Amino acid sequence: MKRGLFFLLSYCLISGLIAQEVQWKEITTPVKASLRGLSPVSTTVCWASGSQGTWLKTMDGGESWEHGSIEGLDSLDFRAIHAWDDERAIVASAGSPAVVYKTSDGGKTWEKVHEEAEPAFFDALTFLSPNRGFLLGDPIDGTWMLLETYDGGDSWQRLPISPPAAEGEAAFAASNSSLLVNRNILVFGTGGATSNLHLYSLNDQYWTLFQGPLLQGAFSQGIFGLSFVQDGIVAVGGDFEKPDSRDRTAAVFKNQMAELPNRFPSGYRSGIAYWKQKKLLIAVGPSGSDISLDQGMNWENFSATGFHAVKVSLDQKSIWASGSQGRIGKLISK
Template identity: 35%
Template sequence: MKNNCQLIFSILFIFSFSPTITNAQAIILLQQNKSTSIRGLSVVNDKTAWISGSNGYIAITHNAGKTWEWQQVKGHEKSEFRDVEAFSDKEAVIMSSGTPALVLKTVDGGKSWQEKYIKIDSAYFFDAMDFMDDRHGYILGDPINNKFMLLETKNGGETWTEMKNAPNALPGEAAFAASGTCLRLSKDGTIYIVSGGRSSRMIILSPNDNKWKYADLPIPHGKSSKGAFSLAIEKNTRIIVGGDYAIDTKTDSTTALYTIHPYMKFTVPLKSPGGFQSCVEHIDDNIFLSTGTSGSNLTMDRGKTWKQIDGTSFNVCRKSKVGKLVLLAGNDGKIAIFKI
């Protein structure tokens, strides 16, 4: 969403019950004081991770976040790199919101970047990017002519084409370019989108169906700063978070329970997160972590109850694709690690 999505509040999906939260969890700050707002985060394994942010900044770590190699991508020092997808310590794709809408790729660890897609048209505004494997991925953009914009790649981000069968958008509905997680792809190829603004919905396309399915979300919406910002997928559980980033301490977040496709049922949690959340991530078994400008929250019962574990502002949290490393990132170049 074109408003500078400053993080977010929470909303979630439920499924089962699990143990209570103890005091063992901790979010440990690794570094800060960099002139960039980090929204993109991709954790490859327990050693390698990439981040992307405003003012053209990207960085990579090879030691689980202890140190980072920073750069401003040459020629793109004013770009808003709202999302990054990394496949290794050498190969990564970054996406820039705003004008121009831009996709760059590196295959040499960030030493050089190649332009793979560019649109000067101001109607194009990228919100999120996700891949189901190292070849097949999508970029979600704000609606154009009442259709969400979807770009598709089948060759690891080398080339991108606009998806003809794009989902419908309601008037005033859009997506939030806050953490790169309003778009998620499941391993079976299902596309999930959550939206906000005047309306807030979950939008789904399964690989065996050519018809998009839509469901209203019981999440605060009605203005450009409110709605669903992020979702996480784990088996049959779909947890959605969001809220109103303009009033980030408001605690009227909700949780939604997703039953087996195509049936969708949404349930409000018994205890919500402590305020607006912009990102949610599955950690392990019944455990999900969410974060936003109001702080970070944890559930150990698949979204039924939440507890705030830290009050520091972050924009995004992501877990390693292979391994257990969990990192968070936010404004002012802030990066942290989550310990459980």
């Protein structure tokens, strides 16, 4: 018992010191949209998207930005985006119409590559490789909507098997991090009546359901963001109607079990990212940002600045965040 207490106190001391050594560099952008779509490519190239049909891109680390409204669709909220480089990016809307647009010329023009009939609602978009990607949508007639592409998003089709949704179960288009994929599995997290983790074996084509211990039971509660870590998957969320509450705002899934952290993030968290190079987790939400050095078992707050989404760049050399009022952040060490 004494040894365990000593370890916990030592960890808290070390993580507290680390939290004092990192901070967000807030970057001024020319837009005031709510930015829930974020896709950094490198330390210099980053794309974002959000409300009012907004897209924006920097190629010089945030010193200057190109921006616009996708095909004049200023009534749509593009909460999911994936960029391959400074020329190619793809976005998906949250709401009606449920559409997917792609640019191959750096945002100068956007082509509609997919549209779903009502009442479809897209929640998240992710890619396994430059050509193969996946798109998650809210349940229709009791079944989750899952689409896949094999040609870089130029065409989309339904996944061969989609899991059923429990009554009152929902997904959240909060940060484009509720859907993950690696070479073996496709994973998405849910909330509402129940917080679940749905895992799909890409090789064997079957679904496995894990019930999560995060806050659940109301439409505003559940899993909002997921990240692979070395030993499993870390989920963050809570209750977006209670942004300062620490009640069951995270969980760690490993070895076919779910475990609650020893120390929770300091409020509802909508986005999460794991920086493998430095072995640290960052979680963000409207009340601030938290860091974990032990793959989600203990969290320490390091900023009161609110963000919706957080992502590690494709080259694994930087972490970016996005939020309301066109807010963009880049993680730096003091």
